[in-house]
Amino acid sequence: MMKRNITYLLKHNKMALAAAVAIIIYILAALLAPVISPYDPNAVDLDQVKQSPGRKHLFGTDEKGRDILSRVIYGARISLSIGLLATALALSIGIVVGLAGGYFGGKIDAVLQMVTDITLAFPSLLLAIGIMVVLSPGFFTVLITLSLVGWASLARLVRGEVLTLKEREYVEAGRVGGSSHIKILFRHILPNCVPIILIAASLKIGAFILAEAALSFLDLGVRPPTATWGFMISAGREYLKTAPWIAIFPGLTLALAVVSFNLLGDAARDYLDPKLKV
Amino acid sequence: MIQYVVRRLLVAIPTLLGITLITFILIKSIPGDPTYAMVGERTSPEVIERNRRKLGLDQPPALQYWIFLKNISFLRVPTIKRCRLGGYTIPYISLFKRPYLGRSYFTGQPIIRMILEKLPNTVRLALGAMMIALLSGLALGILSAAYPGSIWDRLSSFLAISGISIPVFWTGLILILIFSYYLQWFPPSGMGGGALIFLVLPAITLGSRSAAYLARITRAGMLEVSSENYITTARAKGLSRSRVMGRHVFRNALIPIITLAGLDFGSYLSGAVLTETIFSWDGVGRMAMNAILQRDYPVIIGCVMLGAIIFIAANIVVDISYAFIDPRIRYSSR
Numbered sequence: 001m002m003k004r005n006i007t008y009l010l011k012h013n014k015m016a017l018a019a020a021v022a023i024i025i026y027i028l029a030a031l032l033a034p035v036i037s038p039y040d041p042n043a044v045d046l047d048q049v050k051q052s053p054g055r056k057h058l059f060g061t062d063e064k065g066r067d068i069l070s071r072v073i074y075g076a077r078i079s080l081s082i083g084l085l086a087t088a089l090a091l092s093i094g095i096v097v098g099l100a101g102g103y104f105g106g107k108i109d110a111v112l113q114m115v116t117d118i119t120l121a122f123p124s125l126l127l128a129i130g131i132m133v134v135l136s137p138g139f140f141t142v143l144i145t146l147s148l149v150g151w152a153s154l155a156r157l158v159r160g161e162v163l164t165l166k167e168r169e170y171v172e173a174g175r176v177g178g179s180s181h182i183k184i185l186f187r188h189i190l191p192n193c194v195p196i197i198l199i200a201a202s203l204k205i206g207a208f209i210l211a212e213a214a215l216s217f218l219d220l221g222v223r224p225p226t227a228t229w230g231f232m233i234s235a236g237r238e239y240l241k242t243a244p245w246i247a248i249f250p251g252l253t254l255a256l257a258v259v260s261f262n263l264l265g266d267a268a269r270d271y272l273d274p275k276l277k278v
Numbered sequence: 279m280i281q282y283v284v285r286r287l288l289v290a291i292p293t294l295l296g297i298t299l300i301t302f303i304l305i306k307s308i309p310g311d312p313t314y315a316m317v318g319e320r321t322s323p324e325v326i327e328r329n330r331r332k333l334g335l336d337q338p339p340a341l342q343y344w345i346f347l348k349n350i351s352f353l354r355v356p357t358i359k360r361c362r363l364g365g366y367t368i369p370y371i372s373l374f375k376r377p378y379l380g381r382s383y384f385t386g387q388p389i390i391r392m393i394l395e396k397l398p399n400t401v402r403l404a405l406g407a408m409m410i411a412l413l414s415g416l417a418l419g420i421l422s423a424a425y426p427g428s429i430w431d432r433l434s435s436f437l438a439i440s441g442i443s444i445p446v447f448w449t450g451l452i453l454i455l456i457f458s459y460y461l462q463w464f465p466p467s468g469m470g471g472g473a474l475i476f477l478v479l480p481a482i483t484l485g486s487r488s489a490a491y492l493a494r495i496t497r498a499g500m501l502e503v504s505s506e507n508y509i510t511t512a513r514a515k516g517l518s519r520s521r522v523m524g525r526h527v528f529r530n531a532l533i534p535i536i537t538l539a540g541l542d543f544g545s546y547l548s549g550a551v552l553t554e555t556i557f558s559w560d561g562v563g564r565m566a567m568n569a570i571l572q573r574d575y576p577v578i579i580g581c582v583m584l585g586a587i588i589f590i591a592a593n594i595v596v597d598i599s600y601a602f603i604d605p606r607i608r609y610s611s612r
Contacts, residue, residue, distance in 0.1 A: 118296030121593075122586045123545040125552075127300075129566070130582035133575060134307040210445055214552060217447050218570055233448055237556070244455050251448035258443035266439070 008271075016267030019260040026257055030076040039067035041074040041227050050243040060245040062235065068246065071227035072253050078228045079257065082143055083209040087201050089147035090154055090208075095197065097151070098158025099185050103166055112155070119152035125214055132220040139222050142215060146208050157200055161193045195272040202265035206258040213254055229254040279601060286597050290590055297590070301583040302346050305380075306339075308575045349378040350583075379583075380576040382569075389580040393562055399469065400561030403554065404546040406481030411488035412539060418489070419496025424523060426501065434493055441490025450483040450556040467558040480557040484550060488542040495538050499531030506530075532603060537596050544592020547585040 010017045029036065038058070045065035053060040059068035101112040119127075128149045135141040165171065166189065174184045215221040216230025224231055229250040236247025337345070354375040360367045379389040418438070422431035457479060458466035470476035503509065504527055512522045550563030558564065562581060569577035 114292060114296065117293055118300065121293050121297055121590050122300070122582070123547065123589050126547070126582045126585040129551070129570065130301075130304050130579055133570060133573070133578050134304055134309070136309075206443060210443075213445050214447065217445075217552065218555075218567065220570065230445075230447075233445075233451065237451060240451055240455055241459055247448070247451050248455075251445065251451070255440070255444040255448065258445075259439060262439055262443050 013267045015263050019263035022260040026076055029073050030080045033073050033077055037070035037073045039070040041070040042225050053245050059249040062246045063239055068249050072250055075227040075229045078222055079209050082212045083205045086143050086146040086208040087204045090150040093151035094154025095158055097155040102159040102162025103185055116152045116155050124149045137220050142221050146211055154200055158193055161196050162189055165189050165192050199265055199269045202261055206261035209258055282601055283598055286594055290594055297586045302343050304579050352377045379580045382577050383574045384572055389577055396562045396565050400550050403480055406477045407485035408543050410481050411485035415489040415492025416496055418493035423497045423500035438490040438493045441486045446483055447552040447556055449486055453479045469560055480553055480559050484553040491538055495534050499534050500527050503527045503530045540592050540596035544589040547588055
């Protein structure tokens with residue numbers, strides 16, 4: 001059922017199709033990075049410092065003579081894996097909190113909602129900065145920090161959906177029939193939350209990719225010399241006048257990735273639930 | 279009305295407490311001795327010992343949190359103080375005190391004073407950004423709602439999705455590249471002693487995301503209101519299209535617009551970390567960035583807490599302003 005919907009959506013929305021193709025290319029590039037990148041992303045070549053884009057180096061080279069195209073391709077690995085994994089983690093927290101709060105109500109809901117509200121009260125980048133400085137920067141801390149910051153909006157969304165779903169007849173029927181709470185939640189309520197979760201997830205991936213880049217830009221992300229788009233842009237700042245390509249290409253790649261995820265999320269929303277405002 | 283405002287303020291108290299609790303936990307998790315984190319490393323042993331007692335670090339955690347709360351609060355237990363006025367000593371009841379957030383590792387200055395010094399610059403940048411966001415976002419949104427499906431509509435939705443997706447720090451660099459280095463219209467960085475021309479690029483950078491969201495939400499809101507019966511009535515009774523758009527549609531689409539603008543304004547402190555860094559704008563954001571680079575933990579965490587408090591304040595202001603814009607909210611709360 002879901003699969004047919006997605007093919008329908010892609011057939012009738014050219015922007016969504018383009019976005020989906022772009023995302024597949026990004027994922028392939030990330031997976032095949034060692035095969036397709038022309039150079040070693042970390043190979044310093046001091047004879048080739050700040051070469052402008054040309055036949056030899058399609059995107060040019062950076063201040064240490066490293067090939068920017070190769071670094072951008074490898075950077076996709078970090079950005080995409082953090083985007084996808086952080087979304088998965090944030091979704092798991094958000095779904096559990098949203099389901100529990102919305103379904104059981106009462107004191108559980110009150111406590112969970114308060115935690116949600118407090119998390120949402122921090123501007124997300126600031127809270128991420130605050131957590132990142134006390135943890136030591138690295139792949140897993142970025143992942144955990146982003147999920148800790150990002151779950152709350154998902155929890156609120158799921159809770160709202162559960163509140164309306166639990167009044168439906170089939171939930172009542174399940175309860176009368178003696179189904180356990182767990183069974184009602186996971187058999188009857190959760191499957192009906194799937195559309196809204198899918199939409200939110202695709203928008204969240206883009207947001208997490210942006211947040212990862214911002215943290216790397218602030219030097220609070222995955223440690224160099226590992227190539228990340230955010231850190232590449234930050235390194236390119238110093239050479240903006242003499243070698244603008246160092247900052248331009250990672251930024252373009254990053255923007256295109258986020259645009260693609262956002263377009264896909266928008267299209268999914270328009271198709272699945274036009275009234276929804278995520 | 280007053281009841282509504284008071285209730286809204288009371289609701290914020292648990293959230294504020296939660297923010298201070300998270301801040302407290304962050305401070306407690308700072309690597310190294312927390313006393314250094316609060317008073318700075320270059321202080322003498324006696325000062326450290328005094329602060330250790332003042333911060334209650336020899337006490338159990340719950341009590342430490344209470345002491346932390348007392349330190350950062352600007353209210354105090356009412357005490358009778360005396361001030362000397364021309365030879366007379368006049369007693370008065372003191373209700374307020376200066377909040378204490380700790381001192382910077384590096385300069386040894388109280389963090390509150392550091393923040394207050396830089397805050398006006400950030401506010402200036404935020405005001406400029408909000409003006410640009412409102413002007414361009416509303417114009418684009420209204421234009422595309424007035425002619426849905428037109429080339430304007432498509433252009434505006436393209437700009438909106440780009441504005442939401444492109445990282446601000448990259449937008450800033452590209453603006454510098456084009457408008458400062460190639461065209462040489464605007465200075466690339468600094469504040470120029472307050473000259474307005476220095477504000478243009480940073481304000482566009484900081485405001486671009488809000489502009490994009492505002493354009494989207496204005497369009498969506500206006501299209502939604504357009505299908506209401508009272509709009510058909512207004513058109514049917516012979517009002518001109520522009521009058522209906524301005525008087526009836528726009529005014530009724532205003533609530534989500536104000537919500538978004540208010541909340542975005544409240545979040546500019548965190549957006550400013552990136553923008554101010556790129557443009558060397560001497561505000562709280564750049565101070566936070568420098569603190570990050572120097573691992574000046576108390577300053578960073580002070581900025582995080584302040585950012586959250588400003589964000590909450592913006593929330594409250596937005597909620598209260600609803601009551602002014604929309605009479606339905608005002609009356610239902612009576």
